[in-house]
Amino acid sequence: MFELVATAESVKQAEQLVDAGIDKLYIGEDDFGLRLPASFTTEEIAEITEIAHNKGKKVCVAVNAIMHNDRIKTVIPYLKELEKITVDEITVGDPGVIHLMKKNDIKLSYIYDAQTMVTSANQINFWVKRGAKGAVLAREIPYEELEKMAKQVTIPLEILVYGATCIHQSLRPLVENYVNFTEQKTKTEKERGLFLSEKKDPDTHYSVYEDQNGTHIFATDDVNLLPYLEKLVEVGLTTWKLDGVFTRGDDFVKIAHIFAQAKQAFKEKCWSEELMNELQEKLLSLHPKERTLDAGFFTMDSSDVK
Numbered sequence: 001m002f003e004l005v006a007t008a009e010s011v012k013q014a015e016q017l018v019d020a021g022i023d024k025l026y027i028g029e030d031d032f033g034l035r036l037p038a039s040f041t042t043e044e045i046a047e048i049t050e051i052a053h054n055k056g057k058k059v060c061v062a063v064n065a066i067m068h069n070d071r072i073k074t075v076i077p078y079l080k081e082l083e084k085i086t087v088d089e090i091t092v093g094d095p096g097v098i099h100l101m102k103k104n105d106i107k108l109s110y111i112y113d114a115q116t117m118v119t120s121a122n123q124i125n126f127w128v129k130r131g132a133k134g135a136v137l138a139r140e141i142p143y144e145e146l147e148k149m150a151k152q153v154t155i156p157l158e159i160l161v162y163g164a165t166c167i168h169q170s171l172r173p174l175v176e177n178y179v180n181f182t183e184q185k186t187k188t189e190k191e192r193g194l195f196l197s198e199k200k201d202p203d204t205h206y207s208v209y210e211d212q213n214g215t216h217i218f219a220t221d222d223v224n225l226l227p228y229l230e231k232l233v234e235v236g237l238t239t240w241k242l243d244g245v246f247t248r249g250d251d252f253v254k255i256a257h258i259f260a261q262a263k264q265a266f267k268e269k270c271w272s273e274e275l276m277n278e279l280q281e282k283l284l285s286l287h288p289k290e291r292t293l294d295a296g297f298f299t300m301d302s303s304d305v306k
Contacts, residue, residue, distance in 0.1 A: 002263045005060065005158060006242040006256050009037040009249075014048045016253045021260025024058040024088070026241070031071065032078055033062025033091075034115075035166055035216055037245050042078075046085045058088040064113040064136075065213055066171065067094045079106045091136060093117075098130065109133045111158070115166070116140060121152035128155055134239070139165045139223065142300045143231060150235040159232065161225040162255060162283075163243025164207065164218045165296055171214035190245070205292070207246065221294040222246070222287070226262065226280050228298060233266055251286045258283050 006022045008014035014025050027048060030039035040048070049059045061082055067075065075097055082090060083106055092098055093114035101108060112118065112127040113136035124135045134156045137146070150157065175188040188194065190209040196217065198204045207218040225232065225240075232238065242259060244252040258279045265271040287293060 003239045007244045018057045020257040028062030060089040064091045064093045121149045147235045156239040158239045161240040168217040174215040221292045223296040224293040
């Protein structure tokens with residue numbers, strides 16, 4: 001079963017994405033979800049859910065933030081509201097949230113999403129026994145490991161096929177601390193477009209921003225696995241995630257349509273190198289010019305991952 005998952009930055013874009021062929025929208029609110037293109041109120045989540053359900057699509061809400069004591073107290077009312085809205089799924093990485101769901105008899109399907117820690121089949125199967133209906137794979141897993149993992153699990157494994165990769169998060173306002181120390185007057189939110197470069201390699205471009213969840217730093221290159229979709233299909237990894245945190249507006253919708261075309265080609269068994277090259281050319285023309293693309297860890301040898 002193929003499933004195409006995509007973030008959304010507005011109610012309007014959410015509708016455009018499902019019309020473009022997205023099967024499941026990934027949205028949320030910044031107090032409970034991490035690195036979202038937009039923060040939606042529960043009223044907006046309800047509106048998007050109605051749109052999606054009317055078109056036979058799903059909605060997954062991010063509840064994967066790092067929960068400290070102050071936030072864990074507010075998560076139950078939020079989860080109850082999501083249950084009332086009838087969202088299809090949530091993502092969760094904090095065992096405390098899973099415990100509270102069961103304790104309060106909140107009937108929401110959940111996908112296990114502990115960010116960089118989802119790296120083994122045994123860990124995934126541990127959470128399957130505790131109710132997980134899926135898992136979000138860490139971005140740092142090479143293909144040879146993915147191939148082995150896919151054979152050892154019984155639930156869908158979501159893999160990022162397009163978008164930015166977070167490589168560090170800290171609750172501390174690291175950028176704000178830096179600009180205050182250096183007496184600069186600059187904003188630190190996502191729209192500012194700040195990035196870090198290594199002194200010995202000025203071509204590096206680690207995007208960085210801050211929000212209520214702290215500081216987020218991203219890899220120099222965004223991920224694009226379009227040329228490797230066939231390998232994913234061969235091992236049964238067919239839940240594909242598109243992340244639009246740095247690719248905005250109509251361009252992201254068009255990129256979603258590209259992957260929807262690819263998904264349909266695989267379903268109809270007409271995927272070809274010629275079609276792949278055609279879609280790849282379109283994708284490269286739509287990707288933000290200031291951002292670079294590669295295959296991330298996918299093509300790396302496990303022994304080379306450092």
